[in-house]
Amino acid sequence: MSKLLLDSLKETSSSESKCSSQFIEPEIHCIQLAKNDFVKFEGDQFLEMLDTPDKASLEQFCASWNDLSEDTYMSDGGRYRLRRHAVFSANKYGAEVRPKSYQPHYQTMHFNTLNGGLQRYFEPIKEAICDCKIMRSIINFGARTFGALSPFNEWHIEVHQFRILAGDDEGKPTPEGMHQDGVDYVLMTLIQRSNVVGGETTVQNLEGNEVAKFTLTNPMESIIINDLRVAHGVTPILKADSELSGHRDMLVITYKRALN
Secondary structure: OOHHHHHHHHHHHHOOOOOOOOOOOHHHHHHHHHHHOEEEEOHHHHHHHOOOOOHHHHHHHHHHHHHOEEOOOOOOOOOOEEEEEEEEEEOHHHOOOEEOOOOOEOOOOOOOOOOOOOOEOOOEOOHHHHHOHHHHHHHHHHHHHHHHHOOOOOEEEEEEEEEEEEOOOOEOOOOOOOEOOOOOEEEEEEEEEEOEEEOEEEEEEOOOOEEEEEEOOOOOOEEEEEOOOEEEEEOOEEEOOOOOOEEEEEEEEEEEEOOO
16 A cells, blocks of 8 residues: 555544534535536545544555456457456435445447446455445445435445556556446546556536546546546556556446436
Protein backbone atom coordinates (compact mmCIF):
# COMPACT_ATOMS: atom_id res chain seq x y z
CA MET A 1 0.00 0.00 0.00
CA SER A 2 1.36 3.45 -0.90
CA LYS A 3 2.77 5.79 1.73
CA LEU A 4 0.41 8.49 0.50
CA LEU A 5 -2.62 6.33 1.22
CA LEU A 6 -1.30 5.45 4.68
CA ASP A 7 -0.64 9.14 5.41
CA SER A 8 -4.18 10.00 4.34
CA LEU A 9 -5.55 7.27 6.58
CA LYS A 10 -3.47 8.51 9.53
CA GLU A 11 -4.66 12.10 9.07
CA THR A 12 -8.28 10.98 8.75
CA SER A 13 -8.07 8.80 11.85
CA SER A 14 -6.53 11.57 13.96
CA SER A 15 -9.09 14.22 13.06
CA GLU A 16 -12.44 14.54 14.81
CA SER A 17 -15.47 13.36 12.91
CA LYS A 18 -17.34 16.28 11.38
CA CYS A 19 -20.70 14.56 11.64
CA SER A 20 -22.25 11.51 13.18
CA SER A 21 -23.24 9.86 9.90
CA GLN A 22 -21.01 7.74 7.67
CA PHE A 23 -20.19 10.70 5.45
CA ILE A 24 -20.08 14.46 5.72
CA GLU A 25 -23.06 16.59 4.69
CA PRO A 26 -24.33 14.25 1.96
CA GLU A 27 -26.72 16.91 0.72
CA ILE A 28 -23.77 18.95 -0.60
CA HIS A 29 -22.49 16.39 -3.07
CA CYS A 30 -26.04 15.23 -3.82
CA ILE A 31 -26.86 18.80 -4.88
CA GLN A 32 -23.64 19.00 -6.90
CA LEU A 33 -24.40 15.71 -8.64
CA ALA A 34 -28.00 16.72 -9.38
CA LYS A 35 -26.77 20.02 -10.84
CA ASN A 36 -23.62 18.94 -12.70
CA ASP A 37 -24.10 15.16 -13.20
CA PHE A 38 -20.53 14.72 -11.92
CA VAL A 39 -18.60 15.16 -8.66
CA LYS A 40 -14.90 14.54 -8.01
CA PHE A 41 -13.40 13.89 -4.56
CA GLU A 42 -9.75 14.11 -3.52
CA GLY A 43 -8.45 10.97 -1.84
CA ASP A 44 -8.28 12.31 1.71
CA GLN A 45 -11.68 13.97 1.27
CA PHE A 46 -13.23 10.66 0.18
CA LEU A 47 -11.69 8.79 3.10
CA GLU A 48 -13.25 11.33 5.47
CA MET A 49 -16.65 10.51 4.05
CA LEU A 50 -16.29 6.82 4.87
CA ASP A 51 -16.27 4.94 8.14
CA THR A 52 -12.53 5.32 8.70
CA PRO A 53 -11.03 1.88 8.05
CA ASP A 54 -8.33 0.44 10.23
CA LYS A 55 -4.86 0.07 8.70
CA ALA A 56 -5.03 -3.73 8.42
CA SER A 57 -8.37 -3.63 6.60
CA LEU A 58 -7.12 -1.00 4.16
CA GLU A 59 -3.94 -2.96 3.42
CA GLN A 60 -5.92 -6.16 2.83
CA PHE A 61 -8.33 -4.30 0.57
CA CYS A 62 -5.63 -2.73 -1.63
CA ALA A 63 -3.55 -5.91 -1.78
CA SER A 64 -6.51 -7.83 -3.22
CA TRP A 65 -5.85 -6.16 -6.59
CA ASN A 66 -2.76 -8.41 -6.80
CA ASP A 67 -5.08 -11.42 -7.11
CA LEU A 68 -7.32 -10.62 -10.07
CA SER A 69 -7.98 -12.88 -13.06
CA GLU A 70 -7.55 -12.16 -16.75
CA ASP A 71 -10.60 -10.84 -18.58
CA THR A 72 -10.99 -13.45 -21.33
CA TYR A 73 -13.92 -11.71 -23.06
CA MET A 74 -11.91 -8.97 -24.76
CA SER A 75 -13.04 -8.83 -28.39
CA ASP A 76 -9.97 -6.77 -29.32
CA GLY A 77 -7.78 -9.74 -28.33
CA GLY A 78 -6.16 -7.74 -25.54
CA ARG A 79 -4.75 -9.43 -22.44
CA TYR A 80 -4.17 -6.22 -20.54
CA ARG A 81 -7.26 -6.28 -18.29
CA LEU A 82 -7.60 -8.23 -15.04
CA ARG A 83 -10.77 -8.15 -12.97
CA ARG A 84 -13.17 -9.61 -10.41
CA HIS A 85 -16.89 -8.98 -9.99
CA ALA A 86 -19.61 -9.08 -7.31
CA VAL A 87 -23.29 -8.16 -7.04
CA PHE A 88 -25.17 -6.46 -4.20
CA SER A 89 -28.58 -4.94 -3.61
CA ALA A 90 -29.89 -2.09 -1.48
CA ASN A 91 -33.30 -1.13 -0.16
CA LYS A 92 -35.06 2.17 -0.71
CA TYR A 93 -33.04 5.21 0.36
CA GLY A 94 -29.92 3.09 -0.25
CA ALA A 95 -30.36 1.30 3.07
CA GLU A 96 -29.43 -2.28 4.00
CA VAL A 97 -26.81 -3.11 1.39
CA ARG A 98 -26.43 -6.88 1.14
CA PRO A 99 -24.63 -9.34 -1.18
CA LYS A 100 -26.55 -11.26 -3.81
CA SER A 101 -25.87 -14.69 -5.25
CA TYR A 102 -23.27 -14.60 -7.99
CA GLN A 103 -24.56 -13.70 -11.43
CA PRO A 104 -22.92 -12.80 -14.73
CA HIS A 105 -22.27 -9.26 -15.92
CA TYR A 106 -24.31 -8.17 -18.94
CA GLN A 107 -24.37 -5.05 -21.11
CA THR A 108 -26.19 -4.56 -24.38
CA MET A 109 -24.29 -3.78 -27.57
CA HIS A 110 -25.78 -0.30 -27.38
CA PHE A 111 -23.74 0.47 -24.28
CA ASN A 112 -20.70 -1.72 -24.99
CA THR A 113 -20.00 -2.14 -28.68
CA LEU A 114 -16.78 -4.07 -27.95
CA ASN A 115 -17.84 -6.70 -25.42
CA GLY A 116 -21.60 -6.31 -25.05
CA GLY A 117 -24.38 -8.69 -26.02
CA LEU A 118 -23.33 -11.69 -23.98
CA GLN A 119 -23.34 -12.92 -20.40
CA ARG A 120 -19.82 -12.52 -19.03
CA TYR A 121 -18.82 -14.75 -16.12
CA PHE A 122 -15.91 -13.21 -14.22
CA GLU A 123 -14.16 -14.61 -11.19
CA PRO A 124 -16.02 -13.39 -8.09
CA ILE A 125 -14.54 -10.92 -5.67
CA LYS A 126 -13.36 -12.90 -2.68
CA GLU A 127 -15.78 -13.02 0.23
CA ALA A 128 -13.27 -11.52 2.67
CA ILE A 129 -12.87 -8.49 0.40
CA CYS A 130 -16.62 -8.11 -0.14
CA ASP A 131 -17.08 -8.16 3.62
CA CYS A 132 -14.16 -5.93 4.62
CA LYS A 133 -14.98 -2.60 6.22
CA ILE A 134 -13.69 -0.27 3.54
CA MET A 135 -15.43 -2.10 0.68
CA ARG A 136 -18.75 -2.00 2.53
CA SER A 137 -18.20 1.67 3.42
CA ILE A 138 -17.61 2.61 -0.22
CA ILE A 139 -20.63 0.63 -1.45
CA ASN A 140 -22.78 2.15 1.31
CA PHE A 141 -21.58 5.66 0.47
CA GLY A 142 -22.79 5.28 -3.10
CA ALA A 143 -26.04 3.60 -2.10
CA ARG A 144 -26.93 6.33 0.38
CA THR A 145 -25.89 9.14 -1.96
CA PHE A 146 -27.86 7.85 -4.93
CA GLY A 147 -30.66 6.66 -2.68
CA ALA A 148 -31.07 10.25 -1.47
CA LEU A 149 -31.56 11.35 -5.09
CA SER A 150 -34.01 8.52 -5.86
CA PRO A 151 -35.41 7.45 -2.49
CA PHE A 152 -38.29 5.28 -3.65
CA ASN A 153 -36.33 2.68 -5.59
CA GLU A 154 -34.43 -0.42 -4.58
CA TRP A 155 -31.01 -0.86 -6.17
CA HIS A 156 -29.05 -3.41 -8.18
CA ILE A 157 -25.33 -2.85 -7.50
CA GLU A 158 -22.38 -4.35 -9.38
CA VAL A 159 -18.83 -4.09 -8.06
CA HIS A 160 -15.80 -4.42 -10.34
CA GLN A 161 -12.14 -4.64 -9.41
CA PHE A 162 -9.98 -3.69 -12.43
CA ARG A 163 -6.26 -3.79 -13.08
CA ILE A 164 -5.10 -2.44 -16.44
CA LEU A 165 -1.60 -3.56 -17.37
CA ALA A 166 0.83 -1.32 -19.22
CA GLY A 167 2.88 -3.87 -21.13
CA ASP A 168 4.89 -3.56 -24.32
CA ASP A 169 1.73 -2.11 -25.85
CA GLU A 170 -0.66 0.37 -24.29
CA GLY A 171 -3.27 -0.73 -21.77
CA LYS A 172 -6.79 0.54 -22.32
CA PRO A 173 -8.87 1.41 -19.24
CA THR A 174 -11.93 1.95 -21.47
CA PRO A 175 -11.33 0.03 -24.70
CA GLU A 176 -14.87 0.83 -25.84
CA GLY A 177 -13.99 4.57 -25.87
CA MET A 178 -16.35 7.25 -24.59
CA HIS A 179 -19.36 5.40 -23.25
CA GLN A 180 -22.19 5.04 -20.78
CA ASP A 181 -22.44 1.90 -18.67
CA GLY A 182 -26.20 1.45 -19.07
CA VAL A 183 -26.98 2.10 -15.39
CA ASP A 184 -28.16 5.10 -13.35
CA TYR A 185 -25.04 6.09 -11.42
CA VAL A 186 -21.38 5.09 -11.31
CA LEU A 187 -18.80 5.46 -8.52
CA MET A 188 -15.13 5.11 -9.53
CA THR A 189 -12.19 5.05 -7.11
CA LEU A 190 -8.49 4.96 -7.93
CA ILE A 191 -6.70 2.35 -5.84
CA GLN A 192 -3.20 2.74 -7.26
CA ARG A 193 -1.14 3.88 -10.24
CA SER A 194 2.26 2.23 -10.57
CA ASN A 195 4.84 3.26 -13.19
CA VAL A 196 2.33 4.53 -15.74
CA VAL A 197 1.65 7.68 -17.73
CA GLY A 198 -1.65 8.55 -19.38
CA GLY A 199 -5.02 7.48 -18.06
CA GLU A 200 -6.71 10.86 -18.47
CA THR A 201 -10.44 10.79 -17.74
CA THR A 202 -12.95 12.80 -19.76
CA VAL A 203 -16.60 13.31 -18.86
CA GLN A 204 -18.94 14.53 -21.62
CA ASN A 205 -22.62 15.35 -21.80
CA LEU A 206 -24.75 13.49 -24.31
CA GLU A 207 -24.25 16.28 -26.85
CA GLY A 208 -20.51 15.56 -26.78
CA ASN A 209 -19.55 18.69 -24.85
CA GLU A 210 -16.80 18.30 -22.28
CA VAL A 211 -17.96 18.45 -18.67
CA ALA A 212 -14.60 17.67 -17.05
CA LYS A 213 -11.11 16.38 -17.86
CA PHE A 214 -8.57 15.21 -15.27
CA THR A 215 -6.14 12.44 -14.36
CA LEU A 216 -6.69 10.44 -11.18
CA THR A 217 -3.24 10.22 -9.59
CA ASN A 218 -3.59 9.78 -5.83
CA PRO A 219 -5.02 6.74 -4.03
CA MET A 220 -8.73 6.95 -3.18
CA GLU A 221 -9.41 9.86 -5.55
CA SER A 222 -12.99 9.19 -6.63
CA ILE A 223 -15.71 10.39 -8.95
CA ILE A 224 -19.45 9.87 -9.09
CA ILE A 225 -21.46 10.41 -12.27
CA ASN A 226 -25.04 10.31 -13.47
CA ASP A 227 -24.71 7.65 -16.16
CA LEU A 228 -28.08 8.60 -17.67
CA ARG A 229 -26.83 12.07 -18.53
CA VAL A 230 -23.07 11.86 -19.17
CA ALA A 231 -20.55 9.57 -20.84
CA HIS A 232 -17.00 8.91 -19.70
CA GLY A 233 -13.77 7.53 -21.09
CA VAL A 234 -10.11 7.13 -20.11
CA THR A 235 -7.09 7.41 -22.39
CA PRO A 236 -4.64 4.47 -22.66
CA ILE A 237 -1.76 4.02 -20.24
CA LEU A 238 1.90 3.34 -21.02
CA LYS A 239 4.87 2.42 -18.85
CA ALA A 240 6.73 5.40 -17.44
CA ASP A 241 9.90 3.27 -17.20
CA SER A 242 10.00 0.63 -19.94
CA GLU A 243 12.20 -1.64 -17.79
CA LEU A 244 9.58 -1.97 -15.04
CA SER A 245 6.04 -3.31 -14.93
CA GLY A 246 3.17 -0.84 -14.76
CA HIS A 247 -0.51 -0.93 -13.93
CA ARG A 248 -3.58 1.12 -12.96
CA ASP A 249 -5.99 -0.27 -10.34
CA MET A 250 -9.59 0.92 -10.11
CA LEU A 251 -12.72 0.07 -8.15
CA VAL A 252 -15.85 0.70 -10.23
CA ILE A 253 -19.32 0.33 -8.71
CA THR A 254 -22.51 0.74 -10.74
CA TYR A 255 -25.97 1.45 -9.30
CA LYS A 256 -29.16 0.76 -11.23
CA ARG A 257 -32.71 1.22 -10.05
CA ALA A 258 -34.21 -2.22 -9.52
CA LEU A 259 -37.60 -3.17 -10.90
CA ASN A 260 -39.85 -3.03 -7.83
